Amino acid sequence: MTATDGGTHRAIKGRMLTRRAREWRIERLPLHLPTFDRFLPAVLHLYQSNRLDTLATLLNEGILVQTPADPYTREQVIVQARGMGRWLGLRIAARFGICANIDFPLPATFLWQLIETVLGPQARLGPFGADALAWRLHGLLEQPPAALAAYLQDGSERRRWRLASRIADTFDQYLVYRPDWLESWEAGQSCRLGGDEAWQMALWRMLAAERDSAHRADLMHRLIVRLQDPAPLPLPERIVLFGIASLPPLLMEVLQALAKRIDVALFALNPCAAPWGDLDRRIDSRAPGERLLAAWGGQGRAFFDELAGVDDLHSLFDETPPPANLLAELQYDVLSLTSAGTRVLLPDDDSLVIHACHGPMRQVETLKDALLARFAADPGLQPDEVVVLCPNMDDFAPYVDAVFGQSEPTAGGGRAGAASPHLPYAIADKSGLAASPLLAGFLALLRLPDGNWEADSLMALLELPALAAGFGLLEEDLPQLQEWITQAGIRRGQAGDAFSWQAGIGRLLLGVTMPTGEQAGNTGLPLFADLHPSADLDLRFAARVAGLSRFSRTLAEWQNALARPRPLPNWAVDLAGWLQRWFVESEADRVTLETLRQCLIKLGEVGERSGMLQAVGRAAILEWLSAALEAGSGAGGFLTGGVTFAQLMPMRNLPFRVVAVLGLDDGAYPRESQPDGFDLIARHPRRGDRARALDERWLFLETVLAAREQLLLFYTGRDARNDAELPPSTVIADLLDAVDCGWHCLDSQAASRQILRRHSLQPFSAERFRPGSSGLASFDGRWAAIARLAGRGDALPAPLAAARLPGEAPREIELADLLAFVRNPAGWFLRRLGIRFDRGSFELAKREMFTVAGAEERELLQLAGALADQPHALAALGQGAARLPDGPGGQAWAARQAVRFAPAVSAWRGLSTADLAVSLRVDGLQLSGVLRGVDAAGLGLRQAGKLRESDRLAAWLQTLVLGAAKPANMAHDCRLIGLDEIAHYRAPERPAELLADWLALYRAAHASPPPLLPRCGLAYADGLSKGRNPGPDKAAQAALAAWQGNDRQTGEGDFDQVRALWRGQAPLGEDFVALCEQLLQPMLAHERIGNIKA
Structure with missing residues (x-):
């Protein structure tokens, strides 16, 4: 390793921590680190390395070993992602035996804490927070500027809210990256930005005229001015920014001003030890490292350019010659920007493998086999030393549970027909809605007026135990309820026809209280209020039918309540009351319900801050709640002891021995993101602006560097429907090109042919179980059994009829x-x-009945048999039992069929x-x-x-x-x-x-x-x-x-x-x-x- 330092420093013994087989091992290495001396001028220190674990060692040995003047002061280590904070906490605990009195805030959280500390608690965003800004814009757009009038002419509140939210996000970006524009607009001066500037300037001036507090740009400017004032301030002795990959220019100014008062240490991951700011102008197409850094390093290059004038620079790059494998050599090429000429890729080198599969399910199946093969080859490898990343965790979580959640609990798997060996795993970063059916259920309740009370949709609500419990219903009641709903003819609609919930519940209640066949009124027919009782019910089922009836009535009350617009604070109070009414809290749902309550509290607070008193409709509230709940993610599965499945996000790329990435399909990553057409930043870019495509390429570079021993990449390379070849992500294409530039196989073929593995459509392909096959072997005994059957040609498996059951037959x-x-x-x-071929597994009907056939016809015949001397009453009975189409169409059908049924009814009568x-x-x-x-x-x-x-x-x-x-x-x-x-x-x-x-x-x-x-x-x-x-x-x-x-x-x-x-x-x-x-x-x-x- 080489280290260079500037500024005041002293030599100490440093220690690097590396993870091996669940034990932390200490490796000695010489480091030269600065002393944070309280009597010396404060400076901004920059520590850079190509290894995140090296940066963690520098943090422990260079800074945290030095106790602050006030030992009770909480250390502030600012991180870009919560997972990074958890990882750092484990490293600190491994070094010092405990990780206490240290906070790991995100940059935005720290910034607002600093603003309140320096400017006072009254320095809050108020009506200029992103949420409050969106609601204020929602109110202003009730009378939109002329340029937006055509878009909003249909009067849709949902459309108005979505536009307001997008404009608020754009203004929020202006506050961070273009505060000078907003300052000019407030002064009534145009910046000559094009056609969309006029209406944006008008909206911003209306927002600014209403405010009685500062917005973000104002507060940050005031903060910078106050930090430059020599008057004492209650600041911490030092702060640390760890793993930050980018900073807006205004925040960088804040850090520079803060560094003149206290020590500020910035720990940054730099993939390259050589100067690479002008790489685009001098790239050598034959050097793999330069190709990748030029293709993926745009964001990092801009970030390190911003830090070029830092006061105190310390670099520690691991320039030890790499092991002789493709992954390590590629990482070293990026680090050194040198090319060792064309190298030979050995046949057994599996450090970097790209898997082309038929869809996401096959990607996850192939991943598991690849991991099992790795564990078999390296008994020292532990599950918590493996991370699997993907662009969108919600897309892959069901497949992960399906493949990794159904395995043998032992490490066996050789038994014929047995599932593959079990691998402990945990999924992090699922969105709040994907992680919690209860949250999705509450939003489904809010969407009730958008639908038509379809039977299957409302029954899905009763599958939530917390909701069903409020009506005295249990999970085991659901199949019976489904059968009753079908029997009662409930299809859709709250009321109004024979197939509505109101009519169907009436039939069920009659079935409990009025025995089938009993005549009511003077019609001589088994009808009451034109409804026929549902069969096979009695007082034993009264409680369940009553629970279903209460559920239907409560839905009707809820729908009426949702129809009334009201101010945001009123929505928050009313929805909180309904939340308590809808769900019975249990230990399993307590955290989720508290999340919902906190979200509603936030809604009320946003309403207070925005000062918007207009009544708001349900559609806008639904949109806001959906976004708020979707943004909350379950990060609890990160670094919990098994194979970690997590989302590909900034600074989530911690060092692991094995790193896998799923879902690297064309267009899926880097994700195609088009800015809004009215986004003026996109039209007039500046240095330091964020670009999603550049961010995600840099993120992928970090991922490649995070893999210590093996990198596995997966994409959909074949269409599962027609086997057509599909292109991979551009980052995989870049990687394959770089590999071909620097390596070749023993037979002089392109190296990409060896690292790119194409897999079969089916997991039971015989190739995966053939000894000596070049393909990836499967560890799943169930697929092996199917593959053996498939290998028998036309031979069919033995039928179930061949089974012999033990026991004696009854006498x-x-x-x-x-x-x-x-x-x-x-x-x-x-x-x-x-x-069992259970009747409860059918799909509930939700469409209007137009014809009579099958089961409905047989049931009509049963009714006809009970008509005695009144065959003409078939229409009344059929519609009363919801077995005939409603209205004249059903009556006409009954009239035609009465003639056909007459002989049979006459014969049955005797x-x-x-x-x-x-x-x-x-x-x-x-x-x-x-x-x-x-x-x-x-x-x-x-x-x-x-x-x-x-x-x-x-x-x-x-x-x-x-x-x-x-x-x-x-x-x-x-x-x-x-x-x-x-x-x-x-x-x-x-x-x-x-x-x-x-x-x-x-x-x-x-x-x-x-x-x-x-x-x-x-x-x-x-x-x-x-x-x-x-x-x-x-x-x-x-x-x-x-x-x-x-x-x-x-x-x-x-x-x-x-x-x-x-x-x-x-x-x-x-x-x-x-x-x-x-x-x-x-x-x-x-x-x-x-x-x-x-």
Whole structure:
């Protein structure tokens, strides 16, 4: 290392701290550092190095070891990011055993503390703070300048607020970078800046005329003047600025004035030891370091130019020859600005690798495999020595949780089918809204008037435990509530039609209090206030229905409250009251609710400071709160012990052994940012202005320097839809060009070909599991299992039907479970495996009903069956139950369908509703249950729709039960009446023997599923005995056709549960044939199906 110093100094022994395997190790190195002598004139000290850890050592050994005159004075170490403060705190604690009595304020925070200290507590921004300025502009734009009138002519308050906010941000930048413009405008003098100057000058003069306090530029000028006054001031003995990468000119003037009174130490990361201010004029295209510094160093060059005349300069650059790897040599090239000629990139050099993937999910999957490979190769590497950065954490956080959050908790992973080994991790920098569903939920409540009460949107609110608890609802109630909402016909709208929340809640309340089928009023129909009670409800569900009803009523009150404009302080008070009403505070949500309360308090304070008394509408409040909550980020996951995932932001690039960067896609980084068209700074730039593109290039240079051993870069290099090649970020293109200029492979090929790795679309690509493959190996046993299956060519995985379940089949059988098995054998067995196709997972309907089909039609048929002698009342019942489109359209449909339903309704009218309890022993088995719809003629069953094969099987089985039970004084036949057909089942001579075969099949199914497929089975049985040329061949063809389906009808093999159980392998072999012959042929021999009209 080399060091150069200026000014007063003394030689001391310095220590550099480096992290190795979770232990802090001290390395001795000679440093020459200044003494902050209280009796010597104060100066501005600049310490620069290419290593951030070296700067931290300089801070500890050169400054903090010297106790201030007042030991109780809190040290002020100003940092550019909170993560930097946390890292420095750990370094200080490692050196001194404790980190206490030290503050790590951000530059803006320190500046306002200094202003209040020097100018007094009355020196506040008042109406010129950024938020207050935006609200004042919002009020002024109610009568906009002529240049803005066309943009605001629609009267949208949301548009007016957004424009006011953008103008306020622009004025805030003028206060920092162009205070001379504002001073001229206040004096009524134009700066000749172009067409947009006139209206901006007019707005600023109106703002300035209203003020009774100074704005930021005024305060900073007054601060500088006061600091230049020799009169005593209550200043700290010294301050430190650590890792600051840029300073506005006005703030630089403040520091220079402050440095004449106290010691000011500025610790800056300088990537280059050589002078590089004129690099653009002398760049050698063959030197990689010069190329990168010229491409990425614009912001840093301007910053160090500002510091050129500093009083006391100290440099400490690590110019030790680097290890023989690409990353270290590249960093050294940037440091020294020298070129060692073209070097050889060794085949095993993986210090710098660029991964091209198919989208963000594959980037994160590839990242995990790359990290696991690194940990396997270096057992000393610890998870907290790895950082993963990305331009926008919210974009990648779900993928990170999906990949890193579902792993084996051990370091294994070799087990077949096991997930990859677990890596502890933490995500920092998620926005407040992304980190907290409760915050997003509160904003969703504020957006309620913008929507139309869509059922799915409002149910999403009830998924917040803190909100649901206020209405007595629990998380486990949600599936039931979703089913009720669908059943009650709730789709959208607060009130006004049959599908509104008001009507649907009414149906649910009637379902609890008014039994289905009970007549109300003089209509003779089961309606009350034109509403039909929801079925399957009783007083047991009263509490949950009441909670849903209170939720709906509270939403209506809330919507009415939001409609009233009011001043900002009133909004703050009223929303705080509603916050307490909406959410039940728990330990888990306490911090989030306090964040919301503090945000509302700030809203009230901003209203007071701005002095704006006009009433403001909900839309502007929503915009302000959204921005305020979005700005709050969860930084709690930074440096917490695992792999750190963080946002790519200034001075977040702390030294880590392994640094990875995700999301370096074209256009995503550096981010394309266009200034507002009226931004006069963009039109008239000056030296020292901030430029986002330059900032982010400098930030990427810092990231490259932060990697101590390995740098991994990821981007979307292929389109996942069509595999088209996509370009990377310009910073990756710059890096690849620089590498090709300075290195080549052993075979003289371009080095970029070695460091750029292109990955497969799927994580289960066989290439990732093949021994000796040049690609990145996968550690995930689940993908390995899929890759092995894929390698079998056309071989299919074994179906779930091959599973064998342990345990003994029951000898006591419930008729209801037996019928469930017969109706849906595949679904019944899947439930035995713990696999459910839950009805609660559907998507709630939110569109208006225009047609009737499917489930709604079947339910209308059920209603029609209850009409007795009033088939003309179908429209009233259908609309009362929300099963018909509202208005004349639904009534016309009902009138047409009443004719179609009439024969079926007439046939249903004579069916009995009596029950018969049965309990019988068959082959040593006990069968118990209830047969419904029995009368002297036997069983009478109703099917609201076409007769399906499963319905026919269930009717036949009940015929066998009735015959085996042998009840007296009634026939043992069965009638199954559908919409167009009626099936008659004649009682067999020996029903108990036939029933015994079904019970044996049911018991065998407890171990493994039989090939019982209602549609295919009946098609086979029909083919054996009916039609032309009956026989096994025709029967097999019919069964296969039923399995495959056609353009008009879905094949049974494509039913969700059948496909899940058999995985496309049609079970139509010998067992299927035997089952059809034994069980289904007897059924067809006793079945007669005819037209219901006959």
